Amino acid sequence: MFMIAKAILYFSFAVLIGALILYTVPKEMRPEMKLAKRWLLVFLALIPIFGIGEIMRLTLYLGNDIGYWITFENIVTTFEVGKGWLFLTGISVLLFFMIFFNDVENERFFSILSLILLTGMAVSIGYSSHAASLSPIGLIPHTLHLLAVTIWSGVLLVTGFFSKGKAPGISFYRWFTPLAFVCLLTVIGAGLWLMSYIVPEYVNGYMLDYGQALLIKHVLLVVIVFYSVINGIWIKRKLKEDTGTFQPIKWIRVEGILLFAVFVATAVMSQQSPPHDVAETIKMEHPSKLFRFVTGLVPGNDPMLFFDMTMKSAGWFLSAILLLIAIFIGIKKNANMILVAIISFLAACTLYLTVMSSVSL
Template identity: 60%
Template sequence: MFIVAKVMLYVSFAILMGAFILFTVPKSKRFEIKLSKKVLLILIGLIPLFGMGELLRLTNHLGEDFGYWLTFQNIVFSFEVGKGWIFLTGISVLLFFMVLFNNVAEERFFAGLSLFLLIGMGVSVGYSSHAASLESFGILAHTLHFLAVITWSGVLLVTGFFSNGEGPVLSFYKWFTPLALACLFTVIGAGLWLMSYIVPEYVNSYMLNYGQALVIKHILLFIIVFYSLINGVWLKKKIKEGSNSLSLLKWIKAEGIILFLAFVTTAVMSQQTPPHDVAETLQMQDPSPLFTLITGLSPGENPMLTFNFSFISLIWIAVAALLIFTVFTAIKRSKGIAFVTTASILASGAIYLAIMSSLTL
């Protein structure tokens, strides 16, 4: 339940971010968006509710001895995660009335103000993050990472699933391509920054559930970058050559689906203990069942994973390369979105197996 709440929090943020960004762009450089004021208000109202998931998870974990209601009150008013949620809720109320009393879809000024308030809500997410409790600049790293992800994914999700049926045009790519690149570099930079003190033993963390979710997320990010190259370079070229842009819209949807899967892995990570010291963490919890099942390895007292590429891992790399080539070929031949998405997921699985099969203790 808590994972579902986290996923829906990310999705709500992303759709709102994408909508407000597109509403601030002149109509000549975008398309008509099928997001009514009612839907926007519902999404704004859901964010504090989904954000409460972390509070309820902590209450469920800590409340057995002291009483759940008293524990919940203490978390809300004393814990950083609770203060962040209060901040998030307060800004969401302002944003709700901003959208309620103004036509943000037509008035770019109010769309910009709404975007500013939503960014403030994103800062509250960074304030209540685990990174903020570990490092003085953790709030900055987490906020940058979070805002970059929802900006990039939000525009894609709204473009793919909430447009009026028209495909992307060249004027859209002219501003979105540099925005997407800026988001990509921010995600990578802030992600490495976060990992430096949250997961300092990156490879060793594969033995834990957190590390398994993290490596799957990174593989999905690789697939997303591959889609970005197709959507931002190759498809843009096809539009210049006069191809029907409507037929290209489904590949933006496919990228949005992979981004959603990345949200799911991020939500799973949020429910796991970050492994600052893997050996110490393994003394308190069992290794990841997925890790032991796939690798057949059993961590000892001083576990230290290393890469040793074998014949099997090379085969999985070849399979992954073949599947990625299949995805590109299928897009060139305009195959169905279900086939391309399935092949992308299988490519991700092959990359994961290539990594796991190359690990030794």
């Protein structure tokens, strides 16, 4: 339940920030929108509602002895996660009334001001993150990572699913391609920064549920980067050459769906224990069932994973390459969107199996 709440939180934040970024762009450089103001307000209201999930989880875990209401009050007023949620809620209320009383779609000043407030909301989420509890500057990489992923995916989701009429043209790609590239670099840089705090034993972390979710997130990002190259280079060139028959909207949708899958993986991670010391963590909780099922390995005391390339892992890697080529051919041939989306997830699965078939104890 809490994982679903986290995924909805990220999705709502992404749609909001994506819509507001598009509103700051001149109309001739963005698709025509069909996202009504009431839906912006609904997504905004969902953020503090589903942002309370971690507080509720702690309340249920700690409140058995002294009472749930007293525990809830203590968490909200004394825990960093509670203070962050209060700040998040306060900004949400302020932004709600700003959007309600102003035309953020057509008045650029208010759309920019709304983006500034949304950045403050991202900081409040970063303030209550696990990385921030480990280091005073831990909120910086978490906030940067959150903003980069939600900006990138938000523009794609809103463009793909909340635009009407003609698909975005070359003028859209001229500003979005460099923006997506900056977001990608930020995701990588902030992600490595976060991992230095949370997952210092990245490979050994595969033995735990947290590490499995992180690996799934990373293989999805590999496929997303492949889509970004296609959307940012090949489709951009295609639009320059094409007379108007080529419509890239469905490939924007598939990339947005893949990024939403990253939100789901991140939500799963948020409910697991970060593996600061894998050997100690395994003593307190069972190894990942997925890890044991896929690899057939059973970690013992003080386990250590290492990579050993095999014929099986080489076969999975070749399959991943072939599936990535199939994605490009499908886009080039303007194939069915659902079929290409399925191939995309299969490519992520084969990349995952490439890694998992390469590890041994």
